[in-house]
Amino acid sequence: MAFREAVAQAAASVRHLVQRFSLALLVSAAVGTMLIGKADTVLLERVRAAALDLATPLLEAISRPVATVNQLITDIEDLADLRAENARLREENARLLAWQSVARRLEVENAELRGLLNFKEGPQAGFITARVVGDSGSAFVRSMLLNVGRRAGVAGGQAVVTGEGLIGRITEVGEGWSRVLLLSDLSFRLPVLVERTRERAILTGDNSAMPKLSMAQSVVGIQVGDRIITSGHGGSFPVGIPVGVVTSTTDGSIRVKPLGDTTRLEFVRVIDYGITGLVTGPAPPQEMYGPPLPPAGLRPAGAGK
Amino acid sequence: MNDFLHQLDRWLYAAWPGALVGLLILLTMAPIRLPDALTVAPLLPLMAVYHFCLFRAEALPAWLLFLLGVLFDLLQGGPGTPVGVSALQFLLVRQAILGNQKYLVAVSFTFIWLGYALLSAAAVTLSWITMALLSWRFIDPQPALFQYVVSLFLYPIFGWVMGRGRPRDPLNAPEARP
Numbered sequence: 280m281a282f283r284e285a286v287a288q289a290a291a292s293v294r295h296l297v298q299r300f301s302l303a304l305l306v307s308a309a310v311g312t313m314l315i316g317k318a319d320t321v322l323l324e325r326v327r328a329a330a331l332d333l334a335t336p337l338l339e340a341i342s343r344p345v346a347t348v349n350q351l352i353t354d355i356e357d358l359a360d361l362r363a364e365n366a367r368l369r370e371e372n373a374r375l376l377a378w379q380s381v382a383r384r385l386e387v388e389n390a391e392l393r394g395l396l397n398f399k400e401g402p403q404a405g406f407i408t409a410r411v412v413g414d415s416g417s418a419f420v421r422s423m424l425l426n427v428g429r430r431a432g433v434a435g436g437q438a439v440v441t442g443e444g445l446i447g448r449i450t451e452v453g454e455g456w457s458r459v460l461l462l463s464d465l466s467f468r469l470p471v472l473v474e475r476t477r478e479r480a481i482l483t484g485d486n487s488a489m490p491k492l493s494m495a496q497s498v499v500g501i502q503v504g505d506r507i508i509t510s511g512h513g514g515s516f517p518v519g520i521p522v523g524v525v526t527s528t529t530d531g532s533i534r535v536k537p538l539g540d541t542t543r544l545e546f547v548r549v550i551d552y553g554i555t556g557l558v559t560g561p562a563p564p565q566e567m568y569g570p571p572l573p574p575a576g577l578r579p580a581g582a583g584k
Numbered sequence: 585m586n587d588f589l590h591q592l593d594r595w596l597y598a599a600w601p602g603a604l605v606g607l608l609i610l611l612t613m614a615p616i617r618l619p620d621a622l623t624v625a626p627l628l629p630l631m632a633v634y635h636f637c638l639f640r641a642e643a644l645p646a647w648l649l650f651l652l653g654v655l656f657d658l659l660q661g662g663p664g665t666p667v668g669v670s671a672l673q674f675l676l677v678r679q680a681i682l683g684n685q686k687y688l689v690a691v692s693f694t695f696i697w698l699g700y701a702l703l704s705a706a707a708v709t710l711s712w713i714t715m716a717l718l719s720w721r722f723i724d725p726q727p728a729l730f731q732y733v734v735s736l737f738l739y740p741i742f743g744w745v746m747g748r749g750r751p752r753d754p755l756n757a758p759e760a761r762p
Contacts, residue, residue, distance in 0.1 A: 305650045306675055312654065312668035317718060323667055330658040334610065341614045349615075416612040416625030417660045418708070418728035419715045424613070465719055466665075487724040544615070 328453050331424070335412060335456040339426050342412040346545050353543065404517050407431050407549040412456070419486060421464035423447070423541070427549065428455045438509070438550040444521035444538030445469075445509060449549060459547070462490050462522070462537045470512040471522055476500050479510055482522065482535060489526060492533035501528055507535050517552050601636035601643040602652070608632050609656045624727050627735040629656060630707060631742045633674050634700050637681040638688055649674040666718050673707040680706075693743065700739050708732045 316323045357364065409431075413424030427433050429452050437449045439459045447461040448469070460467055467484035471492070478500065481493045492507065505525045511518035523535035608628040629652070636644045653671025661667060680703055681688060688699050708728050716723050 302646055302675065302679060305646050306672060309650060309653065309668040309671040309675060312671070313666040313714065313718065316665075316667045327658045327661070327667075330655060334613075334659055337610055338613055341610060345614050411615050413613040413659075414615040414625070415660045418624045418731045419711065419723065420661050420665050422661075423615070465715075465721075465723060485721075485724060486727060 324451065328451065331451075331456055331458075332453050335424065335426065335453070338413040338424060339410070342410065349543055349545070405551040407433055407551055409433075409457075409547055409549055411544050411547060419465070421447075421461040421467075421484070421486070421541075422450070423459045423461065423544070423547075425457045425459060425547065425549070426455065428453045428457050430454055432551055433457045433549050434551075437552065438516045438520060439547050440520055440550060441539040441544060441547055443540060444523065446537065446539035446541050446544075446547065448516075457549075461541055462539075463488060463541075469516075469522070470510045471507050472510040472518075473501060473525075474506040474508050475502075476505070479512070480507075480533075482507065489534040489536055490523070492525070492535050494533070501525060501533055503528060517550060520550070598643055601632070601640055602648050605629050605632045605636070605644070605649075605652050606655075609652065609659065612656075613659055624731040624734075626738050627704060627708075627731060628742075629670070630673065630677070630704055631700070631735065631739055632746075633677055634681070634703060635743060635746050637678045638696065638699075641678065641682060644678065646675055646678060649678055666714060669711045669714050672714075673710060676710070677703050677707055693740070696743065697739060700743075701736055704732060704735060 312323075407427055409425035409427040411423050412426045415422045425433075425439075433449055433452050435449055435452055438445055439447050439449060445462065447459040447464075447467070449457050450460040451458040462469070462482065462484055463486060464484045465486050467482070467490070469482040471480050471482045472478065473480065478494070482490050483493050484490045492501075494501070503525055507522045507525065509516045509518060509520040509522060521538050523537040525533055526536045527534045608631075612625040612628055633644065633649065650671045653669075653674045654667060656670040657665070657667040660670075681699075684699075688696060708731070712723065712725055712728050
């Protein structure tokens with residue numbers, strides 16, 4: 280009897296030990312996965328892709344009613360300031376009509392000059408329209424999930440835009456899903472141009488709403504209100520997609536407010552530029568000889584909006 | 585038939601906490617954008633983990649929390665983001681609750697809320713420090729702080745909704761048991 284009791288007691292203490300040990304084991308497993316993810320990204324990306332393959336259909340199912348609710352809220356908000364909005368749009372329309380005539384004139388002039396110089400245009404960009412089915416929702420990761428993937432022709436490195444401007448870049452692609460890394464994410468880097476001065480710079484996300492502009496050259500001459508556009512360096516982005524507007528230039532740190540609003544997005548467009556693979560892809564296109572690049576707004580990528 | 589229903593009831597009862605945490609993970613990912621300012625989703629999965637570890641810790645074993653946390657990180661993160669932070673958060677919250685159960689069981693809701701405030705603050709700080717260490721740079725803590733505060737004020741609603749279900753537990757209504 281005493282023996283049986285002893286066995287039971289031993290079993291209980293072993294179980295207790297295993298329970299206690301299991302926590303330590305799981306905690307170290309969690310820390311281990313973090314470190315593995317840092318060292319061997321390929322393995323983890325594969326597991327991640329599998330998880331997302333499973334989750335995306337569910338997310339897509341959730342996103343439909345969510346979009347309806349969001350739409351309803353927007354509608355109600357819109358009703359409240361319909362009059363003011365109308366007046367604003369009328370004014371904007373008048374302004375845009377004036378711009379349109381300018382753009383037409385410049386387009387013709389541009390085409391003629393290009394004909395004269397035998398200017399070689401970059402590849403034509405195509406669009407893939409996608410539904411936003413997920414959002415990272417995290418305080419440290421800024422990304423979105425789209426319902427298009429390899430099947431639709433999406434590839435890593437492609438630019439993702441809304442009607443207003445660039446919002447991010449495709450970083451992961453599955454069969455039927457892809458992930459957009461947003462401008463504000465910590466690991467986002469983008470070669471850009473200051474539209475007015477044509478100065479090159481790098482846009483760096485740092486988890487805040489306003490990404491930072493690290494200047495490759497001097498910071499002198501950048502003013503609040505300057506527009507930032509993609510420079511096309513690195514090869515995967517078309518030149519001249521509007522990115523943001525400089526909002527502050529205090530003590531050497533230049534902040535840019537992105538033009539593309541990422542809240543309440545339902546659809547976005549992925550720009551298929553024909554060249555993909557920012558890091559591993561072919562060498563970036565050669566610098567073109569001849570006159571400076573034409574103004575950004577008149578290139579086909581910008582005109583498609 | 586009745587036996588089967590009872591059995592089903594018990595299974596569902598046992599699976600409910602894990603399933604809810606999973607569902608909330610998906611809901612966090614859903615592109616819901618109610619107020620404009622809220623660019624980050626509230627910490628819904630963490631709330632559920634806290635709630636169930638408090639009242640039904642046996643239904644959320646450590647291994648399940650580990651798996652759910654890893655799943656959460658896999659779905660949320662882009663390339664280069666650490667996988668396992670949420671798992672670590674969940675496991676430590678569970679352990680902290682199990683170690684301090686005497687302060688948290690059979691106390692008023694204010695204390696439960698206070699406990700949530702402390703533990704979720706620790707959890708958010710943990711993930712912030714981990715992210716900063718692994719990426720080796722300063723990360724703007726404002727979104728995380730915002731997320732924490734919003735979640736803090738959502739918790740009473742969450743706790744109330746969850747509390748509505750509790751009187752119907754088979755454990756609280758012995759006659760419902762087969």
